[in-house]
Amino acid sequence: MPWNRNEMAARAAKELQDGFYVNLGIGIPTLVANYVPEGITVTLQSENGMLGIGPFPYAGEEDADLINAGKQTVSELPQTAYFDSAQSFAMIRGGHIDLAVLGAMEISENGDIANWMIPGKMIKGMGGAMDLVAGVKKIIVVMEHTSKAGDPKFIPECTLPLTGKNVIDMIVTDLCVFQRPDHDSPFKLVELAPGVTAEEIAAKTTASYVI
Amino acid sequence: MNKLYPSAEAALDGLLKDGLLIASGGFGLCGVPERLLDAVRDSGVKDLTFASNNAGIDNEGIGKLLRTKQVKKMISSYVGENKEFERQYLSGELEVEFCPQGTLAERMRAGGAGIPGFYTKTGVGTQIAEGKETKVMEGRSGPEEFVLEQGIFADLALVKAWKADESGNVIFRKTARNFNVPAATCGKVCVVEVEEIVPTGSLDPDTIHLPGVYVQRLVLGAPYDKKIEFVTTREREAV
Numbered sequence: 001m002p003w004n005r006n007e008m009a010a011r012a013a014k015e016l017q018d019g020f021y022v023n024l025g026i027g028i029p030t031l032v033a034n035y036v037p038e039g040i041t042v043t044l045q046s047e048n049g050m051l052g053i054g055p056f057p058y059a060g061e062e063d064a065d066l067i068n069a070g071k072q073t074v075s076e077l078p079q080t081a082y083f084d085s086a087q088s089f090a091m092i093r094g095g096h097i098d099l100a101v102l103g104a105m106e107i108s109e110n111g112d113i114a115n116w117m118i119p120g121k122m123i124k125g126m127g128g129a130m131d132l133v134a135g136v137k138k139i140i141v142v143m144e145h146t147s148k149a150g151d152p153k154f155i156p157e158c159t160l161p162l163t164g165k166n167v168i169d170m171i172v173t174d175l176c177v178f179q180r181p182d183h184d185s186p187f188k189l190v191e192l193a194p195g196v197t198a199e200e201i202a203a204k205t206t207a208s209y210v211i
Numbered sequence: 212m213n214k215l216y217p218s219a220e221a222a223l224d225g226l227l228k229d230g231l232l233i234a235s236g237g238f239g240l241c242g243v244p245e246r247l248l249d250a251v252r253d254s255g256v257k258d259l260t261f262a263s264n265n266a267g268i269d270n271e272g273i274g275k276l277l278r279t280k281q282v283k284k285m286i287s288s289y290v291g292e293n294k295e296f297e298r299q300y301l302s303g304e305l306e307v308e309f310c311p312q313g314t315l316a317e318r319m320r321a322g323g324a325g326i327p328g329f330y331t332k333t334g335v336g337t338q339i340a341e342g343k344e345t346k347v348m349e350g351r352s353g354p355e356e357f358v359l360e361q362g363i364f365a366d367l368a369l370v371k372a373w374k375a376d377e378s379g380n381v382i383f384r385k386t387a388r389n390f391n392v393p394a395a396t397c398g399k400v401c402v403v404e405v406e407e408i409v410p411t412g413s414l415d416p417d418t419i420h421l422p423g424v425y426v427q428r429l430v431l432g433a434p435y436d437k438k439i440e441f442v443t444t445r446e447r448e449a450v
Contacts, residue, residue, distance in 0.1 A: 047312060048238040048389050059444040064241065064437035065373075065387040071239040071440040082385055084392035084420070085238070085264070086320040089313025093333060095351050112336075123300060123307075124291035130339065131313030134332040165336030 002145075002174040003193045010035040011191075012101050012142050012172050016042050021051070023092070023132055025102035026070045028142045032101050043079065045097055047128040049088045052080035069128065089128070093135035100136040102129060104143045104168075106158045109207035111168040111183060113141065114160035126163060133164035145173035146204055154178065154187075154207040176201050178209055186210050214379045214429045215408065219250035222402050222430040226367055227256045230283075234319055234365035234398050235263040235273065236391030239440050242383070243272045244371040244391075246404045246432040251369075252276050260284040262319065262363050262397075264312060264390050268292045271438065277305070286363070288312035292440070311339060314360050316393050321362035323396025323425070330357035368398025371432070372421070375403060378411045379423030388420060395425050404432035 003011065009031035016022065016032075018040035024030050033053075036042055044053040047069040054075035057063065062073040091097060106114040113133055116126035133139055146152055154171060171178040177191035187209040189201060198211060216222035233251070237243035251259070252275050259282050266285050267274030269292075276282050277295050284306040290296050299305035310318065311333045321329050330348060334340050335356050344359040370391045373384035381403055383391060395401045403426050 046386070048241070048386050050386050056443045056445040058447055062439060062442055062444060063385065064439045065385040067239065067241050067386055067439070067441075069238075071241070072443040073439055073441070074443075076385070082383075082388060084383075084388045085312070085316035085390045086393040089316050093313055093317075093331065123297065125287060125289040125309050126311055126339075127289040128312040130311035130337065131333045134335065135313075162337040 001193065001195045004174070006031060006034075008142050008172050008174060011177065012140050013037065015099065015138075015140060015170065016040060017098070020098040021045055021096065023047070023097055023100040023136060025100070025129070027103050029101040029103060030070070045088075045091070046074075047085070047088055047092070049083050049085055050080065052077045054080070089131050092128070092131050095135055095137055097136045099138045099140065100132045101140045101142055102132065104141045105153065106160055107141055107143070107154050107168055107171055107207070108158045109154070109156055109187065109209065111166045111180070111187075112158050113163045113168055114158040116163050117161050119161065129163050133167040138169050139167055140170045140172060141168055142172045145175040152204055152206045154205050156207055175204065214426065215377060216428055216430045219246040219404060219430050219432065220253065222404075222428045223247065223250050223254065226400055226402070227251065227254045229256050230258045231256065231366040232260045232262065232363075234363060234368045234394040235261055236370045236389065236394040237272060238264055238386070238389035240268070240271055240438045242371050242387030242389050242391050243267070244369040244404050245272060246430065247369040247402055248272060248275060252279055252281065255281075257281045258283040260286065262286040262315065262365060262394070264288050264315060266290045266293055266296045268440070269294055280304070284308065286310055286315065288315050309339070316390060318360055318363045319390070319393035319397040322364045323393060326362050328359050328361050330359055332357055334358055363397050365394075365398045366400075368394050368396075368401040370395045370401060370403040372403050372405045374407045374409060374414065375405045375426070375429050376409050376411045376414050379403075379426035379429060380414055380416075380419045381405070381421040381423070381426060382414060382418060383420050392421055395421055400427050401425055402428040402430070404430050406433045406435060407431070
């Protein structure tokens with residue numbers, strides 16, 4: 001049985017280590033915060049200028065001046081720090097953030113990612129995604145294994161405009177996990193969701209990977 | 212020298228004309244200089260270029276100036292949640308320069324610091340780097356390719372802050388600081404609207420986020436009815 005959204009987030013959360021500074025993207029990546037393993041402390045970074053994101057506020061305690069990068073109201077923690085956008089991306093670009101988890105529309109076998117535009121259709125912009133994939137030490141993508149139409153999303157070469165070239169370290173899909181030790185190595189199939197077979201992965205993946 | 216102005220209109224007097232490049236603070240609806248943007252709209256100037264992370268949403272922030280067709284070009288990283296923007300962009304009425312969020316913040320910071328360009332890894336190998344100079348240099352993990360990005364030197368900076376003293380020292384509140392600091396520094400003239408103006412000497416000098424040297428004009432914008440794009444809350448645990 002494939003992993004659901006929460007199980008995918010929980011799988012990505014296993015990569016968290018004590019003391020990590022982490023940036024979580026919008027959607028399934030946000031759920032990773034719910035599965036921080038017991039006994040470890042991580043600090044969440046928000047691109048709009050916050051370290052130490054707290055949970056959603058109690059009803060009635062929302063503060064318009066306190067939002068995350070998804071423009072949702074959040075709360076602060078004892079260790080919270082605020083800063084401006086230039087400082088925020090200095091810590092991202094400068095390699096001070098340990099891990100980023102984000103979604104993707106396509107990943108190529110050499111670790112390219114496309115997640116910011118569909119020419120002629122979606123024109124929202126890249127936000128901070130290009131900076132994150134270029135600067136953060138480790139990048140995990142969490143995405144459905146195939147598109148809604150059933151097409152593979154882990155493919156030989158991206159067809160959509162790139163967000164970053166050769167930047168992805170790990171891919172968690174609803175069916176399996178691919179990982180690689182460095183950016184010169186191919187991705188390896190390291191884990192299968194319960195009941196999913198390697199043959200099924202092979203049938204639903206056009207990218208080449210090692211087993 | 213008096214930096215205090217009685218209204219947003221007065222604070223912009225003599226600064227506005229067609230074709231300006233304006234750097235604006237704000238992230239989503241948070242920390243947006245709404246009084247000053249309203250005054251720019253009311254002035255009727257047009258063909259404006261805005262360097263701003265977002266383009267507002269329909270009829271909020273810069274969205275108001277899109278509706279009146281006063282904006283020629285946006286330099287932004289994220290422009291979702293704005294139908295009028297989408298319509299103008301797809302019909303070719305509005306020019307858009309997509310700029311990665313961190314690159315945009317650094318372009319403002321660099322402009323404000325007198326740095327005309329800088330090399331960054333962000334966007335290398337993507338269409339953002341097309342037509343730009345690239346160079347292999349020593350990076351964090353050995354030689355890497357970098358792309359040259361230009362500093363932004365804006366004609367005018369519009370900023371929203373929390374408190375200012377009469378000399379122009381400014382403090383922001385929580386995540387409303389965002390692009391307001393880099394935007395403030397890259398304008399030839401910077402106009403700041405605040406929620407409260409206090410006498411000089413009543414702010415702790417160690418807590419100033421934007422020193423008064425960057426601030427030419429100040430206006431009290433209060434009272435504010437601050438808007439939230441997505442209200443998200445949790446239930447209180449039962450006792």
